[in-house]
Amino acid sequence: MAQLIDGKALSAQVLQQVAADVALLKADYDILPTLAVVLVGEDPASQVYVRNKMKRASEVGIGSREHLLDAGTTQDELAQLIATLNSDPLVHGILVQLPLPAQLDEDSVIASIHPDKDVDGFHPLNVGALAAGRDTLVPCTPQGCMIMLNQVHSNLSGKNAVVVGRSNIVGKPMAALLLQANCTVTIAHSRTQNIESLCRQADIVIAAAGRMALVDATWIKPGATVIDVGINAIEIDGKRKLVGDVAFEAVSQVAGAISPVPGGVGPMTIACLLLNTTRAVTRQLACPLEQGVGAMNTTARSDRYVRS
Ligand SMILES: NC(=O)C1=CN([C@@H]2O[C@H](COP(=O)(O)OP(=O)(O)OC[C@H]3O[C@@H](n4cnc5c(N)ncnc54)[C@H](OP(=O)(O)O)[C@@H]3O)[C@@H](O)[C@H]2O)C=CC1
Numbered sequence: 001m002a003q004l005i006d007g008k009a010l011s012a013q014v015l016q017q018v019a020a021d022v023a024l025l026k027a028d029y030d031i032l033p034t035l036a037v038v039l040v041g042e043d044p045a046s047q048v049y050v051r052n053k054m055k056r057a058s059e060v061g062i063g064s065r066e067h068l069l070d071a072g073t074t075q076d077e078l079a080q081l082i083a084t085l086n087s088d089p090l091v092h093g094i095l096v097q098l099p100l101p102a103q104l105d106e107d108s109v110i111a112s113i114h115p116d117k118d119v120d121g122f123h124p125l126n127v128g129a130l131a132a133g134r135d136t137l138v139p140c141t142p143q144g145c146m147i148m149l150n151q152v153h154s155n156l157s158g159k160n161a162v163v164v165g166r167s168n169i170v171g172k173p174m175a176a177l178l179l180q181a182n183c184t185v186t187i188a189h190s191r192t193q194n195i196e197s198l199c200r201q202a203d204i205v206i207a208a209a210g211r212m213a214l215v216d217a218t219w220i221k222p223g224a225t226v227i228d229v230g231i232n233a234i235e236i237d238g239k240r241k242l243v244g245d246v247a248f249e250a251v252s253q254v255a256g257a258i259s260p261v262p263g264g265v266g267p268m269t270i271a272c273l274l275l276n277t278t279r280a281v282t283r284q285l286a287c288p289l290e291q292g293v294g295a296m297n298t299t300a301r302s303d304r305y306v307r308s
């Protein structure tokens with residue numbers, strides 16, 4: 001039987017560290033790290049996630065602000081709110097819950113967030129910095145997966161890793177982090193041929209496709225580590241239930257280590273979001289004090305990313 005990678009327990013450890021950092025920032029700088037969460041529309045799943053994030057934030061002493069906008073919000077209205085949050089020195093992190101309603105252009109919304117407040121790590125400057133292997137704000141879900149992998153492997157160097165999924169928010173940044181850890185990385189997606197035999201060669205499989213039971217026991221090399229990012233809502237006997245992308249029971253018989261859903265990557269994602277919020281504060285403390293972060297536009301600090 002595979003070792004269980006308990007994201008709930010591991011996230012509690014990360015959150016303890018975040019709470020200690022929050023206390024230090026309070027004691028040494030009189031700063032209350034604060035996260036602004038923007039939710040457009042009334043998607044019930046998104047409402048649950050946002051509520052969870054705020055709850056965890058308050059538990060570690062991070063301040064939070066909730067901006068609930070009407071489903072019909074225009075691009076200009078959202079841009080106005082983000083501009084206000086960018087220049088508010090009491091707001092250190094900004095998260096715009098995705099997906100956005102169809103009338104809104106996600107790329108331009110993401111690009112309008114100040115890169116040093118971009119706790120999702122989705123801004124093009126942060127994406128580029130990650131791709132170039134520089135220190136930056138890193139997307140929460142892949143960061144959480146790396147912490148989980150480090151629990152199992154003292155050294156990831158030389159491991160064969162397959163990432164199933166190539167989205168900008170999970171698959172691609174996941175591959176970048178694995179590469180940075182010296183894994184040999186393959187990214188698989190819906191057009192990949194022989195995906196099953198490809199995965200069977202992997203020491204590490206990250207499942208992030210959003211397809212229930214996609215990864216079966218026949219996909220997994222005995223002893224491999226399997227991280228399940230997928231969140232799929234199903235109904236069993238009229239009850240809502242969450243399952244991942246991995247056939248958990250069957251794969252547990254073959255894998256060396258496996259993360260469950262729920263209680264796996266999800267709680268780690270939230271912990272890393274709050275970790276990023278404290279990191280955002282320290283990035284902003286490095287700003288010229290006479291100006292403060294509020295005086296800067298979103299490209300003013302690109303020197304950090306351009307110079308080595
Ligand atoms: N636990 C957490 O914290 C988080 C969980 N999630 C969950 O992770 C999953 C992935 O999210 P996200 O990346 O945003 O999803 P997307 O839908 O944006 O991307 C899914 C990716 O999986 C690929 N894919 C789809 N079907 C298959 C298949 N049959 N075989 C191989 N590849 C396939 C797609 O390929 P192609 O590009 O060719 O279409 C695509 O690259 C979802 O279930 C989501 O809910 C997401 C974020 C955080």
Ligand SMILES: Nc1nc(=O)c2c([nH]1)NC[C@@H]1CN(c3ccc(C(=O)N[C@@H](CCC(=O)O)C(=O)O)cc3)C=[N+]21
Binds near residue numbers: 048099
């Ligand atoms: N800008 C942005 N950033 C995100 O990070 C982001 C987003 N938009 N949109 C949606 C996805 C999804 N996501 C999850 C976070 C936590 C859980 C989580 O905590 N899941 C619990 C279960 C929660 C429940 O019971 O519903 C678990 O897996 O144990 C799941 C999914 C973050 N996302």
Ligand SMILES: [Mg+2]
Binds near residue numbers: 099101
């Ligand atoms: Mg859209």
